[in-house]
Amino acid sequence: MNFSFAALEKPPVSTIRQNAFNLWSSMKIFHYNLASVSWLILITGNKIVKLSFSAMKYIHRLNEWNEFDILTLPGVFLNVVREKINMVIASTTSIQNSGLFDILIPSYEKSSCNDVKIEVIAVGTGKAIRLAKRGGADLLFVHDPFREEKFIAEGYGINRRVVMHNDFIILGPAEDPAGIRNAGNAEEAFELIAESALPFVSRGDDSGTNIKELDIWDDAGITPKGKGWYFETGGKMGDTLLVANRKMAYSLSDIGTFLNYQSEVDLKSLFQGGSMLKNQYSVIAVNPGRFPGVKYRAAMDFIAFVTSREGQELIAGYVKHGNHLFYPDAVPSIITA
Structure with a gap:
């Protein structure tokens, strides 16, 4: 300092x-x-x-x-x-929908040596990154490693730290008419859905979840856009789950949002697991060399908190409906501690 x-x-x-x-x-x-x-x-x-x-x-x-x-x-x-600081975090909606911010942010604000108030702008990862590229946020908390690295390479962000992970899951009607429960991997599950021409609802919003879904279709050698069974909401994960539920369709979701909406939908988690469905979250400070007005020190203080033992224990201990929603990556030993 x-x-x-x-x-x-x-x-x-x-x-x-x-x-x-x-x-x-x-x-x-x-x-x-x-x-x-x-x-x-x-x-x-x-x-x-x-x-x-x-x-x-x-x-x-x-x-x-x-x-x-x-x-x-x-x-x-x-x-x-105690300096008064208003900091903006541009985040994926999945963290917001999971409720984790309701635990992390008050704990950070209480522990900070400054009087920090955090505003979370929860949008898709693509929108969050574009917002940060305009200097509209002090910190990113997103889940798209490829675009995160590109964001840093282009000089918009610095000090990326991996914080935690959970899983993407493939949802669908309980009776599973496409038979994806027996698929060998995520790509095969998508192939079965396409072959059966059963409805699939996508976020279609350039979010991290949407990009992951498109990567799976690409690896399966399928172009779903334009097909009569493929629908895009252009909305958040929670809204997409509700649309998929009305259509009794398949969809890809992060597990945290699904558990948060589980009581509102009849869809079931039919397939999960495998490296393709790992959902990794990272934090990145917006580069003060590019945007001198950003709250860089506050952003780094938050990064230090969420990657500290205290922050990682909060993440590891966050449970909903009997399930751990996230697993710490900065201090992974906490999982088995």
């Missing part, structure tokens, strides 16, 4: 001492981690002056006054100002 040192005249010792003891005489003695302190408050009379500083130089200046041991004096007159 960079600091600037503001020249400071020594205030009257009696004023500082009196106000310090009057205001904070009951404060417990503690030591600041100076590497993370960004501001000090100096009490002089009835004025509160916010000072930018070079931490060590400032401490040396105060010690030169020989009036206080500023780290151990009861009623210390130093205090950290």
